[in-house]
Each structure stands twice: as structure tokens, then as C-alpha cells.
Amino acid sequence: MRVYVVDSYGELSAKAALIVAGQVAFKADSVLGLCTGSTPVGMYKELSAMHQKQGLDFSRVITFNLDEYYGLAPDNIQSYHYFMKKNLFDHVNIKQENIHIPDGLAADIDAECDRYEEAIQKAGGIDLQVLGIGRNGHIGFNEPAAKFSAATFLTELDEDTIKANARFFASPGEVPTCAITMGIKTIMQAKKILLLANGPEKAEAVRNAVKGDIDPYVPASILQLHSDCTFIIDREAAKYL
Numbered sequence: 443m444r445v446y447v448v449d450s451y452g453e454l455s456a457k458a459a460l461i462v463a464g465q466v467a468f469k470a471d472s473v474l475g476l477c478t479g480s481t482p483v484g485m486y487k488e489l490s491a492m493h494q495k496q497g498l499d500f501s502r503v504i505t506f507n508l509d510e511y512y513g514l515a516p517d518n519i520q521s522y523h524y525f526m527k528k529n530l531f532d533h534v535n536i537k538q539e540n541i542h543i544p545d546g547l548a549a550d551i552d553a554e555c556d557r558y559e560e561a562i563q564k565a566g567g568i569d570l571q572v573l574g575i576g577r578n579g580h581i582g583f584n585e586p587a588a589k590f591s592a593a594t595f596l597t598e599l600d601e602d603t604i605k606a607n608a609r610f611f612a613s614p615g616e617v618p619t620c621a622i623t624m625g626i627k628t629i630m631q632a633k634k635i636l637l638l639a640n641g642p643e644k645a646e647a648v649r650n651a652v653k654g655d656i657d658p659y660v661p662a663s664i665l666q667l668h669s670d671c672t673f674i675i676d677r678e679a680a681k682y683l
């Protein structure tokens with residue numbers, strides 16, 4: 443695991459975008475695993491600018507998002523479908539058919555999870571997975587639990603995650619209580635992993651992930667076992683390292 447500490451959110455976003463752009467430049471048909479939330483917004487802005495100003499080409503890129511809220515339609519402004527459209531997909535030349543996000547409205551959830559896993563395998567696996575980290579150490583929506591999860595599944599969100607994500611909703615009561623998420627095994631099968639974290643509220647989770655025991659109650663700690671994992675974190679998130 444490599445840990446780079448940077449001075450600002452701007453630097454974190456620029457460095458992360460360079461890594462993703464390098465992956466796409468190196469392999470035009472890269473399979474990218476993507477996350478949502480506040481953390482990657484700056485990186486997506488940088489990538490959009492790289493496409494518009496320097497012609498970074500997404501035409502052969504394939505993407506798989508980590509997760510989607512259960513019960514939200516793609517056009518719901520709180521959905522991760524909507525987030526990705528607004529923050530990245532509307533600004534680059536990615537093909538609609540190359541975009542994959544779990545279907546939060548699927549009638550048969552088990553079939554949807556199997557379909558998602560199969561699509562990842564069919565695409566040849568994820569070349570580069572970008573992650574954020576929850577205050578509780580979650581990655582994707584793999585919440586602290588007695589054991590690590592495996593494949594894509596329907597999960598209940600932690601109280602703490604619902605509280606943290608309430609900022610995007612009119613009230614905490616509106617935050618969905620369940621989500622479809624890639625499992626830990628799916629994430630660990632990515633060839634490369636890039637985790638981003640900024641701000642003091644992530645410092646404890648970052649310390650536990652980097653320096654703590656490998657413990658399913660800190661899902662991100664499993665990343666210590668990945669052979670090509672990079673953390674880019676700002677000084678505040680690094681304060682306990």
C-alpha cells in the first residue's frame with residue numbers, strides 16, 4: 443500500500459485525475475470502477491476538463507460504479523446514476539452502453555447482483571477502482587460487519603452512513619436505508635485501487651485502514667492485502683498516521 447499525503451483537496455483531485463487519465467491513456471478500453479460522494483467531485487471536474495481541453499478520450503472506456511441506493515430511480519436527483527451523469531458522464535465522450543451502475547429499482551435483487559458481477563467479468567475485470575472511505579471505514583457500501591462480504595449484494599446502511607449522507611437529502615428520514623454495492627471480493631479483484639480521503643472526519647478511518655489490524659469492522663483495512671493500492675489523502679485525513 444502506498445500512501446501519498448498532499449496539501450489540499452485541489453492537489454488530491456489533480457493527482458487522482460492524473461492517475462485515472464494515465465490509465466485511460468495507457469489502455470484506451472480501460473475498465474474503471476468509480477465511486478460517488480463528495481470526495482471524487484474535484485477529480486471528476488479535472489477529468490472533464492482534461493477531456494474538453496486536452497482530448498482525453500473516454501470513447502472506449504467502460505465504467506462500473508460501486509453502488510446505488512435501493513429504491514431510487516436513475517432520474518432521482520439523489521441517485522448515484524444522476525450524480526455520475528452530472529459530475530462526469532455528461533462532460534466526457536463515454537458511450538451510454540459502456541456505463542454500468544447497479545439498478546436500485548430491480549425487481550429481482552439477487553438476479554441484479556448476479557448480472558452486475560457477470561458484466562464485470564465479461565468486461566475483463568476492473569483495471570482501476572477508485573474508492574472513497576466512510577467515517578466508519580466503509581468502502582462502497584460495505585459497512586463494518588462480522589465478516590468481509592464477497593460479491594455484489596443488497597446491504598443495509600449503517601446509522602452513521604445514513605447520518606453522514608443526510609447532508610445530500612432534505613432530511614435524514616429520506617436517506618434510503620439499503621443499497622446495492624459491489625462486495626469486498628469484487629473490489630479486491632480490481633487490478634489497481636486508488637483510495638481518496640480528505641478532511642479531519644476521515645482521519646480515524648484512514649489510520650485504522652492503513653495501520654490497524656485487518657478487521658471486517660474496518661472494511662477498508664482489507665486493502666492492506668491488495669498488491670497495487672494507492673491512498674491519496676490530505677494532511678487533515680493523515681493527521682493520525
Ligand code: F6R
Pocket residue numbers: 476477478479480481482508509573574575576577580581582583
Ligand atoms: C460512494 C461510496 C462510499 C463513499 C464514502 C465517502 O459510491 O462508495 O463508500 O466513497 O461514503 O463519501 P464522501 O466522499 O461523501 O465522504
